[in-house]
Amino acid sequence: MKTPSVIGEDFAGVLGAAQRGDEGAFARLWRDVNPSLLRYLSVVSRGDHDDVAAETWASVARGLTRFQGDEEHWRAWLFATARRRAVDDGRRRARSRDLAVGNGTDLDELCVAVRAARPSVDPADVVLAHQAVEEAVAAIRSLPPLQAEVLMLRLVGGLSSDVVAALLDSTPGAVRVAAHRGLKRLSQQLDRTGVTP
Template sequence: MRVELESVPCRAAGDADLPSALERARRGDEDAFRVLYRAVQPGLCRYLRVLVGQDAEDVASEAWLQITRDLTSFRGDLAGFRAWTATIGRHRALDHLRHRRRRPVADAPAEWFPERAAPDDTASAAIEATTTDAALALIATLPRDQAEAVVLRAVVGLDAKAAAAVLGKRPGAVRTAAYRGLRTLADRLGGQV
């Protein structure tokens, strides 16, 4: 199956009949795959942003290549699909971090890149991105197990059992890590809310 995917920024997509779209996508329906991609990509991107920072879009692209390749072999419901995509994304993120440690990258100055006008409402996108980035940056200050548990439960929307499968932990450990992470965030934001 060859599907052209446009870049979907980290924002919510409208829900369609996702369980039906999953079944149709497994059978090769490209339109159904697009529906799934638009529904799952924002949460996956936010999760990956906690793990790899600004490289989240690149890692998500690698994850979607594997998801597309292996979709016909996936068995499960929509919640299982979300957990499966998060697991693949996590594996690609860990690969990316190992690669980056072996071959560090130098940043390039902005002057090296030509300016182009944005096709959408740049101001709204910037405000949304800044708010999302700030929230994810705050979550990223938590210990890694708590940060991953919070993002998988609160942002990606996985239940404790599915998040536990992604992280290779017991559901109780995931619930505890998410609870502790959310309590820490609440304490840090105590005077700012």
């Protein structure tokens, strides 16, 4: 169930350039994983997941020169950093009793960005794809927290069971069980609503 790398063979070169201060290379790293990161944070963060993502990227930028590893290690480091920022944000909110909720993504901005990046893409297709993704994330968000987080890290983050287990201070077997139970629960929800996968 491992997600294929997006940058692939170019990863070492892109990472090296980003570590030397190349903004274009850092932007490529950001574009590769930020959509997945935001989806993950929308499930595990109780606050404004855009703010938590910004804190995550700021932390990653500060530590980028010290990072060593391949693309899988990069994604694991990024999601571990995001998880820590989400936990910190939750603690701050609990202390201050601030229960503000983020506004989510503006579809108009998304369509403009996609049109600029790929002029041949139909904005209607972007809206439909965005809606499907949001519905899937909402369904995962309805799961018990552990199952939701495991599924987001595995499916959206593209992390292996071993990496997820290390992030969650668990075992790979427990991660696989949580993923299986989460998928089974999602399947039952779809059966109840009459939706066929």
